[in-house]
Amino acid sequence: MRSQLQLHTLHGGILPPVASDLHERHIEDVVKEALASSVDENGTCSIDAVAVTTKPGMAASLLVGLRHAKQVCQRLGVPLVPIHHMEAHALTLEFPFLVLLISGGHCLLGIAEGVDKFVLLGKTLDDAPGEAFDKIARRLKLSNLAEFSNVSGGHAIEGAAAGGDPSRYHVAEPLLQYKNCDFSFAGIKNSTRAIIIAEENRDGVVGDELLKGVRDLCASVQVAIARHLLRRVIRGIFYYRHQQSFIKSLYFKVVSGGVACNSFIRRSLETGCGPLGVELVAPPPRLCTDNGVMVAWNGVERWSRNLGIVPLEKLQVVDIQPK
Numbered sequence: 001m002r003s004q005l006q007l008h009t010l011h012g013g014i015l016p017p018v019a020s021d022l023h024e025r026h027i028e029d030v031v032k033e034a035l036a037s038s039v040d041e042n043g044t045c046s047i048d049a050v051a052v053t054t055k056p057g058m059a060a061s062l063l064v065g066l067r068h069a070k071q072v073c074q075r076l077g078v079p080l081v082p083i084h085h086m087e088a089h090a091l092t093l094e095f096p097f098l099v100l101l102i103s104g105g106h107c108l109l110g111i112a113e114g115v116d117k118f119v120l121l122g123k124t125l126d127d128a129p130g131e132a133f134d135k136i137a138r139r140l141k142l143s144n145l146a147e148f149s150n151v152s153g154g155h156a157i158e159g160a161a162a163g164g165d166p167s168r169y170h171v172a173e174p175l176l177q178y179k180n181c182d183f184s185f186a187g188i189k190n191s192t193r194a195i196i197i198a199e200e201n202r203d204g205v206v207g208d209e210l211l212k213g214v215r216d217l218c219a220s221v222q223v224a225i226a227r228h229l230l231r232r233v234i235r236g237i238f239y240y241r242h243q244q245s246f247i248k249s250l251y252f253k254v255v256s257g258g259v260a261c262n263s264f265i266r267r268s269l270e271t272g273c274g275p276l277g278v279e280l281v282a283p284p285p286r287l288c289t290d291n292g293v294m295v296a297w298n299g300v301e302r303w304s305r306n307l308g309i310v311p312l313e314k315l316q317v318v319d320i321q322p323k
């Protein structure tokens with residue numbers, strides 16, 4: 001396993017050429033290790049198919065993975081299963097279930113009715129929640145603090161918010177007047193920026209007092225994002241129950257994507273949905289952010305149902321579009 005997180009944190013975000021260079025540099029070793037671990041005690045390789053992310057994402061990085069996946073398929077004579085990155089984030093349980101995907105590039109609420117059947121209830125109209133966390137963390141220069149120098153923006157805000165007072169600053173919850181399941185995070189980012197500017201213009205705030213202000217503001221941001229997510233999820237549950245009145249039984253709600261690492265958000269969703277009889281199911285935090293396991297699992301689901309296996313010659317690398 002390899003991770004690029006530390007380097008990207010150092011750059012204050014993902015730089016596409018850096019990401020694809022790192023993919024190129026490490027992929028051979030990663031593939032070698034995976035192939036070695038698939039050989040059993042009789043020396044037989046137990047790989048039935050290769051799953052690879054083909055969209056959405058940064059084209060240069062996707063190309064590296066796809067090129068190597070094709071080589072492995074050709075060498076082993078096994079089929080290739082192209083995987084949609086967001087479908088992979090939505091781990092699968094017994095269908096149907098409600099899914100909330102909250103990541104660095106997306107915010108989607110939908111019903112997973114089958115491996116390849118996803119009903120979209122709402123999506124973000126502007127920024128993704130992870131993007132808002134990252135931009136706010138960067139504006140607050142949280143990575144200058146030693147304890148947050150090696151973590152993502154969202155992780156840093158969660159850490160800074162611990163012990164902060166969310167009632168000190170008012171970060172407004174967006175789209176309250178819209179009775180649908182869409183999301184917006186640009187407003188949260190902008191109103192936070194306005195609060196930061198106002199505080200910067202106040203004279204004489206230094207040291208511990210400054211730090212306390214940062215912690216309080218991070219707590220307010222976290223609360224605003226959690227409330228917004230919960231309100232949309234509850235609306236989604238009611239909508240779906242109304243539409244599918246024959247499904248009276250309880251169903252699960254899955255939350256995934258990097259922002260689902262946030263334990264305050266997890267707890268808010270859990271306590272908010274519990275009284276509605278909806279249980280929260282979330283992968284462990286290390287499997288909420290991008291990882292190979294989710295892509296491989298999606299490959300197993302598709303391959304075992306004979307879904308979406310593509311003959312190698314039909315899968316053109318040039319077809320890949322950045323999101």
Ligand code: ATP
Nearest residue numbers: 103104105106130152153154155258259262289290
């Ligand atoms: P996408 O999946 O939409 O293409 P991505 O793959 O870049 O985007 P992920 O890897 O799923 O996104 O998640 C990364 C995001 O998760 C970052 O924006 C990061 O700030 C956020 N994140 C990570 N940990 C936390 C946390 N504890 N609280 C909030 N956000 C977090």
Ligand code: FE
Nearest residue numbers: 089103289290
């Ligand atoms: Fe992702």
